[in-house]
Amino acid sequence: MRIDTGSYLPIYDQIIKQIQSAIASGVYRPGEMLPSQRALALKLKVNPNTVRRAYEELEREGVVVARQGLGMFVRKGATKRARRREVDALRQQFVHAIRSVASDFETERIEEVFRDALDATRKKTIDKSDDGNPVIR
Amino acid sequence: MIELDTVSKQFGQKVAVKDLSLSIPPGTKFGFLGPNGAGKTTTIRMLMGLTRPSSGTVRVCGLNPRREQRACRIQIGYVPEEHLAYRWMKIGELIRFCRAFYPTWSESTCKRWLAHFSLSPDQKVKTLSKGMLAKLSLLLALSHEPELLVMDEPTSGLDPIVREEFLEGILDMLCDGEHTVLFSSHILSDVRRLADRVGIMFGGQLLTDQQTDELVASTKRIRAVLRNGSPPRRQPRGIICQEFDSREWSLTISHFSTLTAKELQDAPEIRNFDVVDLDLEDIFKDYVRGARE
Numbered sequence: 001m002r003i004d005t006g007s008y009l010p011i012y013d014q015i016i017k018q019i020q021s022a023i024a025s026g027v028y029r030p031g032e033m034l035p036s037q038r039a040l041a042l043k044l045k046v047n048p049n050t051v052r053r054a055y056e057e058l059e060r061e062g063v064v065v066a067r068q069g070l071g072m073f074v075r076k077g078a079t080k081r082a083r084r085r086e087v088d089a090l091r092q093q094f095v096h097a098i099r100s101v102a103s104d105f106e107t108e109r110i111e112e113v114f115r116d117a118l119d120a121t122r123k124k125t126i127d128k129s130d131d132g133n134p135v136i137r
Numbered sequence: 138m139i140e141l142d143t144v145s146k147q148f149g150q151k152v153a154v155k156d157l158s159l160s161i162p163p164g165t166k167f168g169f170l171g172p173n174g175a176g177k178t179t180t181i182r183m184l185m186g187l188t189r190p191s192s193g194t195v196r197v198c199g200l201n202p203r204r205e206q207r208a209c210r211i212q213i214g215y216v217p218e219e220h221l222a223y224r225w226m227k228i229g230e231l232i233r234f235c236r237a238f239y240p241t242w243s244e245s246t247c248k249r250w251l252a253h254f255s256l257s258p259d260q261k262v263k264t265l266s267k268g269m270l271a272k273l274s275l276l277l278a279l280s281h282e283p284e285l286l287v288m289d290e291p292t293s294g295l296d297p298i299v300r301e302e303f304l305e306g307i308l309d310m311l312c313d314g315e316h317t318v319l320f321s322s323h324i325l326s327d328v329r330r331l332a333d334r335v336g337i338m339f340g341g342q343l344l345t346d347q348q349t350d351e352l353v354a355s356t357k358r359i360r361a362v363l364r365n366g367s368p369p370r371r372q373p374r375g376i377i378c379q380e381f382d383s384r385e386w387s388l389t390i391s392h393f394s395t396l397t398a399k400e401l402q403d404a405p406e407i408r409n410f411d412v413v414d415l416d417l418e419d420i421f422k423d424y425v426r427g428a429r430e
Contacts, residue, residue: 005326008414010350038312045304046330047166048312 003044011046015054017089023063023074024082034064034072138163138285138317139184144193145341146179153179155341157193161319161334163284166311168332168349169321170421176341177321178218181289184319185215198285211239214278216271216288216320228273229258232280239281247280250306268299275306286310288320292327300327307331325417329353337421339428345391349417356420357393359401361386361410369404373397378427389415389423 001018003011022028034040037055041048055072058064063082064072102110139161146154154176161167171177182188183195186202186209195202200209223231228251236242251258254272265273271291278286286307292300304327310316322328328335329349336346345352356377363384375397379388386407390397393412401410415423 003330005329006416006418008353008416010354011329012350041312042305042308044330045301045308047333048308049164049166049333 001040001044003046012050012054012057015040015044015046015051016057019054019058020063020082020085023078024086026079028074030074030076030078032074033070034074036071138165138198139167139319140194140196141180141183142194144180144183144190144195146176146183146188147191152341154183154190157341157343159336159343159346161317163317164315165317166331166333167317167319168328168335169319169338170323170325170328170335171321171338172425175338177338178289179341180338181287181319181321184287185213186210211241211281212284214281214283214286216274216278216286216291218289224261224263226262227258228256228260228262231262231273232258232277235277236280241283242281246282247276250276250279253306254302268295271295271299271303272306275303279306279310284316286316286318286320288318290321290323292322292324300324304330325421329417335417337424339425344424344428352420353415353417355392355394356389356415356423358387358389358413358415358419358423359410360413361388361401362408364406364408367406369401369406371400371404373400376427378423378430389420389427 001015001022003014005011007014009017019028019034028034034055035043037048037051041051044051055064055066059066059072061081063075063078065075066072098105098110102113105113139159141157141159144154144157145152157176157180169177169180179188183190184197184202186206189203197209198212202209223234226234232247236247250256250272254269254276256269256273256276262270262273275291278288292303295303307318308331311318318331320331332349334347335349335352337344363386366381366384368381368386373388373390375391375393377389377391379386398412401407
């Protein structure tokens with residue numbers, strides 16, 4: 001996890017998003033413990049109150065649960081919920097992009113651009129060239 | 138924890154701090170921003186009882202920092218702008234010297250930070266690098282386990298590695314209990330990480346005082362295209378600074394909301410507009426720019 005101090009996004013928001021994506025991708029699984037607030041504050045170099053706020057929010061959202069004196073644990077079913085939330089976030093980004101630049105495009109045109117973009121990202125796999133340096137194709 | 142009520146300080150003809158009121162409750166991590174000469178150091182020195190205010194009242198930990206200096210000082214960990222006098226002493230001697238002032242001095246905290254910062258009691262203070270001096274200064278401020286930590290540009294001029302170690306020292310303290318911190322800094326990424334509240338000072342006055350996240354999330358820059366070059370007669374509230382360039386009107390606004398957006402949408406003088414997110418550095422600069430004009 002990394003904190004971007006240049007972002008307009010509040011730091012606790014950045015922490016929430018990154019923990020959610022870590023849960024969605026299986027870095028932390030249900031029943032497992034998240035890093036302690038202290039450990040995360042020291043690792044990310046942020047005010048411990050900020051970490052606490054992020055953890056409290058994650059608890060409210062039902063992704064994690066606090067066990068008295070132990071720490072924060074990933075809840076049963078959290079992986080699915082976190083994945084669904086990522087899909088929601090992706091959808092929101094699409095909505096924003098379409099509204100801001102493509103509001104007067106026809107549906108077919110938007111679909112075409114979308115497929116193009118998808119192809120472009122899928123093709124970008126990293127291979128090794130003969131001299132051992134990575135090449136992006 | 139800290140209460141300033143209409144505090145002013147004049148040096149001869151020069152006004153360093155003007156009618157400053159500020160209330161910082163316990164547990165707050167307050168970051169003090171401002172260009173050089175804004176009055177930050179003078180304010181901090183008044184909190185420490187080192188400078189007497191020309192008018193107004195200062196209370197720190199419920200005490201008058203000037204009249205009850207000793208009682209006040211033992212509750213504060215202070216990292217001054219100029220790190221440390223007593224350069225002829227060895228580190229060990231300096232520690233023994235400082236320890237005598239503080240009834241709450243913790244030998245184990247002191248030892249832990251000596252080891253963590255790789256400082257040896259036998260080293261002479263005058264042989265230390267700038268980074269090591271800063272670490273020693275922080276060690277002395279943390280070793281009596283104060284409730285309140287006051288730091289005046291603690292990380293300026295330090296390399297990124299020392300700065301990180303320094304930050305770790307402060308965070309380590311903050312993780313244990315509800316400490317209050319007030320610090321001034323020009324390193325905005327440190328402020329963003331450490332401060333939950335930010336005050337921007339200029340010309341001896343506080344331009345704004347807000348929760349850090351709220352400040353960064355709700356301060357926006359608007360780029361508006363004007364129909365005929367003149368701005369709306371009813372200007373939106375909260376303008377921090379503005380600039381005209383032909384038909385483009387760019388303005389930075391505090392506490393931007395859907396209401397502000399609606400006002401701009403409804404203004405017949407505006408053809409269209411964009412809302413741009415800002416980082417803490419842009420926000421800081423725009424506040425100072427606006428105050429200069």
